[in-house]
Amino acid sequence: MTPEEYVEAVLTLVESIPEGRVMSYGAIADALAERSGRNSPRQVGTIMARHGGGVPWHRVVNSAGRLPPGHEREARARLLSEGVPLRGDRVRIDEAGWTPDGERTGE
DNA sequence: ATGTTGACCTTGG
DNA sequence: CCCAAGGCCAACA
Numbered sequence: 001m002t003p004e005e006y007v008e009a010v011l012t013l014v015e016s017i018p019e020g021r022v023m024s025y026g027a028i029a030d031a032l033a034e035r036s037g038r039n040s041p042r043q044v045g046t047i048m049a050r051h052g053g054g055v056p057w058h059r060v061v062n063s064a065g066r067l068p069p070g071h072e073r074e075a076r077a078r079l080l081s082e083g084v085p086l087r088g089d090r091v092r093i094d095e096a097g098w099t100p101d102g103e104r105t106g107e
Numbered sequence: 108a109t110g111t112t113g114a115c116c117t118t119g120g
Numbered sequence: 121c122c123c124a125a126g127g128c129c130a131a132c133a
Contacts, residue, residue, distance in 0.1 A: 003130080025115050029128085040129040041115035049114050060114080068114040 001036050009036060010047050013100065014055040020083045021098035022059045022091050024105065031100055065090035 009032050017023050025041040033039040058075040067075040085092040097105030
């Protein structure tokens with residue numbers, strides 16, 4: 001799988017995240033691990049930073065539910081309007097966490 | 108080829 | 121809450 005295809009795969013997956021739900025960089029990397037041959041949350045983060053402008057990037061947070069640096073205000077507002085459960089400025093990923101299988105990350 | 112860096116993750120002080 | 125260490129993968133100097 002070429003780098004461009006991996007980028008597309010990531011963006012497509014992010015677009016598939018339902019409103020009110022979120023996914024962590026690690027979960028995304030993990031979900032594409034089989035198909036991409038690589039598993040690196042950092043790469044997903046880099047991809048989001050560079051090509052995340054066209055997708056619901058605010059639905060992607062780190063494992064601790066932390067919002068993307070520099071976009072915290074924006075992300076928080078959007079998540080709030082979607083009804084994503086927040087604890088302060090962090091997402092309750094145990095409740096809003098989502099995977100392509102429709103299961104919650106916690107559990 | 109080596110070293111650093113990055114919207115990361117987990118474990119452990 | 122903050123920091124460090126070891127893994128992870130790709131881009132860049």
